[in-house]
Amino acid sequence: MITLTHYLVLSGALFCIGLYVILAKQNAVQILIGVELMLNAAILNLVAFGRFDKLNSSGQTFALFAIVLAAAATAVALAIVLNVYRRYKTIDPGRINELKD
Template sequence: MIPLSNFMMLSAALFVIGLYAVLVKRNVIQLLIGIEFMINAALINFVAAGKSDKNYMGGQMTALFTIVIAAASVAVALAIILNVYKYYKSIDPDKLNKLRD
């Protein structure tokens, strides 16, 4: 049996990689990938800890709901990215500096 701390160490590393992508990337889609890495790091923790909760399955249920919400938010984010691209002709987050027309 693999100890919980191994899973948590791995998820810490994955979270940090996602954070680095969010800080550095010049491209909204890659930024979104960074956010997904961070969500996946949290999911690893939830499922690994949920192994010791047989009655309520708290970890696995939270992971399921998180996957659903992350998928929905990605759909909306990509619709926004397409609109932003139509308007600015670029998806560099540094160039998106206006909310109005």
């Protein structure tokens, strides 16, 4: 039987991996992947608490909204990364010194 603790441990592990990726990587795309891992950890928490709360299913509803918002944020972030690459020919956030002309 999978308990709530199993879900929370998995979610904590995903969140820590995402945080490590954000802090350790020098590539904008890898940083976005780390952010997505952290969002997936939060969504897993919402679904787990929604599954174990028998009175209402608001956890799944919030998880659905979080997935939609994460997809929209990822699309915007990738568009920004592509425009930065087109201008500076790099996606390393540390090598970009100025963002305006």
